[in-house]
Amino acid sequence: MTQFGVGEAGQFLLELLPKFFYFSNYELLPGECNIVTLVERQCADSLEEGDETMLALLQLAGEGADDLLDEDYESREAELQAASMELSDQVFRYWKQNDALSVVMATDMPVVRTDPNTSQEVRERVLKIELHDERNDVKTNFALRSAGFRWFFSFLAAFSAYQDHPERTVVLLDEPGLSLHGEAQGDFLRYVFDELGTHQQVLYTTHSQHMIDPTRYETMRAIHDRATRQNPELGVVITPVSLSADRTTILPVESALGYSVAQHLFLGAGPHLAVEGSSDFMFLLRMSEHLRPQGRAALDPRIAIIPVGGIGTMPAFVAVMGRRMHVRALIDGAHTASVAKKVYGAAAAVGVDEKHIVVLGNLDGLPHTADIEDLFTTKDYLWLYNRSVDRPLQAAELPDTPQPILQRLQVARERDGLPGTFDHAGLAHQLTVYQQEFFVQADPDTLNRFEALFRELAVD
Template sequence: MKLIKAHVTNFRSVEDSEPFGIEQVTCLVGKNEAGKSALLLALAALNPHPSTPVVFDKERDYPRRHLTAYETRHNGRDAVAVETEWALDADDINAVAAVLGDGIMTSQTITVRRTYNSAGTIWTLDVDQKRVIDNLLASKGFDDAQLSALKIATSPAELAKKIEAIPELTEPQTKLVVWLKQQSTFLGAVRSCLEPHFPTFMYFSNYDRMEGAVQFELLQQLKASNQLQQDEYSGARLFLEFMEYAGVPLEDILKVTTYETFNAKLQGASNNITDQILEYWTQNPDLEVRVDVSPGKTGDRPPYNAGTVGRARIYNHLHRVDTPFSERSAGFVWFFSFLVKFAQVKASGRPVVLLLDEPGLTLHGKAQGDLLRYFDEKLAPYHQIIYSTHSPFMVAPDKLLSARVVEDVVDTSGPRRTSKGTKVRSDVLSKDPDTLFPLQGALGYEITQSLFVGKHTLLVEGASDILYLQALSDALKARKRSGLDPRWTLCPTGGIGNVKAFVSLFGGNKLDIAVLADQTKPDTKKIEELRRSQILQSGRVFTISDFTDKEESDIEDLFDPMLFASILNGCYNLTGTSKLTATSLDEADQATARLVKKAEAVFRVLPETVPMFDHFTPSAWLIRNLEILDGTGEEVESSLRRAEKLFQTLNGLLV
């Protein structure tokens, strides 16, 4: 049985969420106070798991501004707080068929809802009641006349009464009467077949953290007085759940008199949880969970100074020191508590829908990614998960269609602001940037990571470098000569000063990175520092000067001055006295050998009708006019020789 749709109404800030779809893993995205927790709590109260007994309370949960009008708004009936739609699977259908025969269900979906002041859920089932009666009466030995009279019954009680009126019932007929008297309705009989498959809802919040130490006699008293389920003892309950997972429940702990009696079980559970921590907690692989149960010491603070005390400690193999569980980072404490909780869920074998309120809020972004991996690999194959978040790292960028946007909608069209309550939508048409931020962040992070789409990445300074290199490579390949190997992915960094940051950010992608930079006097020190640094493999930092034999060079210096002048003439439509030559370009600024600086000097004295020179425009023109590189003159040939030398050097780095 799978939850496919939910609709929350009349619950706290959620007056009408509107129906929204549910996936195997569904993410509720929204800013603080949007109503995400209210949605999860409403779902939790539909069929609560025993460990999280959430209930509907009219005075506490019904929208306060409408509370006095409760009876009027609902015509004297109880308000519906949550309604859900479920898809039946083959196991569900077979469970019904095993008791009532085939062909009973006329729809593969059912609806389950819950109201205030209700002791249970209300089910809506599409059932062929005539087929139910036919199946029940078949093969029971009734003759045609009897069957004709029996099939007009409309309820189990009426059918049982009609059968009892038949003299000398056989044993199968008598058993059928007994069974019918146990059923209130035929729909109820179908429901009783499906209820074992109906999941409970377990709610787990970011604030549920296991205590580092507990005193078991005190917990026994709290349990006996039904106080242990109160929120203030949630951490202690988690510790007991860990002990139960270890096979050492509270009652057994207080019965034994020697530590060794259950030490082996404690170690086994600790090792199991440690293995899971190491698999999904990549922040620190040197941790080990240890649990100790021993008599309280008189010098400790109450209540740990007497009775039987359980303590969780974390041993760090790297530093060779153990510390109390409570003194670890908030993220680790939460993650451990989470694993304990759901190790127990998995062990129970019962169908459970997991409702996680702001999971991993205290985790580092990378650890939140580990948590999503845990969802996919350990939980989702067995349970549906609905979780809320406002962190971009808790939104799976490859599963944005499973995200639901949650907003507290305010109508501002009238003279005063009016609340429409919390709404849930599957599209991303929200106008509120705060609501969309987690989705934007997740998508932006994914796009940024995918800038390096190849295994081999060549970092260049700007977009114009990419266009010039592509044009030269295409011209060489057209002549059956060495162009840039297509395995290289070109990525602009914005300057030599940004290279270290780029490599640090994306080096984790296990990429083969090389650098091609301009060579200018101000950048000489940065280039040498980059070559000496350990962030790149040796011999993978190149400058344009390595291929032009000039002291200073930009990407444009790969071109012969005459060819570069022709590119500028074509790009900017320079004619007449404004038309450039190699000589006029050179004479514009004889203090530098850089063609870019010479071009800038020329353009400063050209008529105002000529646009100002920039780095990108000529490269964009060249990529659209590659025929200028088809010539056989020395200006083209010398340019291609320099480019070919560059490409051969870069291609030689590829393994």
């Protein structure tokens, strides 16, 4: 019997198990290391945090820690410089945040103590890791670099001991790259698939959308802790993402997919019009499709309509996307004044022309806080509304005020004991379903107002 009590068969299976390589923040390289004390800890089998990563770095340089204590310092220095160049090439093949950096490894012999018996200074060899920034021609100690770069560099150094090892190794990473920003996480993800994954198996957990590649959907697993205080026995379930019933669990996947879709939407060279939601999108599209064949002003076909998910995100869209794209914005709603002020400020900061910010309330004949629904006459909007609700309304049942149509509908609905809000997108869908019937009865004022808006949105 073996120590596991399973006999020869168990021992045979145990020998088939791969090695496991686990890396966390505790294995970060120090900026410098006393080689003498490192060798002492290695001989005593009492390595400290970061020691194994340092030994892996030296192994990459073709050195053992005790080799650096050799008196033949000149050859050691040359080997360290060669290793520095090799490591720089490997690290900066994937680290794209600053390509002007290079790794410099060198040893020094500082005084570390005074011998109490002889009063003589005792010097010990210290290995220093520095980064040379060619842009400013300065060197900084590795320990002073950003936490993200230190993690990335340390991981590559630590894994180098296993990368080309003939023995199977499973690399385990728990929330890797948390200190890296989004683009740097993307760099690390490329390293995982292009470098790590081609040599050894890699398993990692993450909550970050930037650590997820939607094109490798089949390799993902969702981990859902279903246990509650009332039912702790439900435990943890691991499933393919498509089978996870918990939306919060797969939120990073949704975010990664949404980011990928958004990036592709923005690839076009034409202007991008930010609107609040899907109802704006549908109304603009369908009205434009009707007006264009008649030779009337329609939405410029070069404009891509982007629903940004709410009026509150409009300023951020203009501020961020306006730096590298032709951006326009259509502002409506009860918070028009405050939102417009922020959008104008964001536009000015990134050089977006103020005339590309269109406020619906500035069009003739519309309320100051007009919504896109106010481009329809009351009759036309109720025509769509009554086909999407169980309780239809007539124009005479709405308050006779100059308020936006949605506010007047809210009053009428609440008077009838219904919730004041309703599904605007569902109502916009009716314009698609009943498109032909709607335009047969459409008021000229409705068409004129949309045409006026399209002229405001025209591309220069």
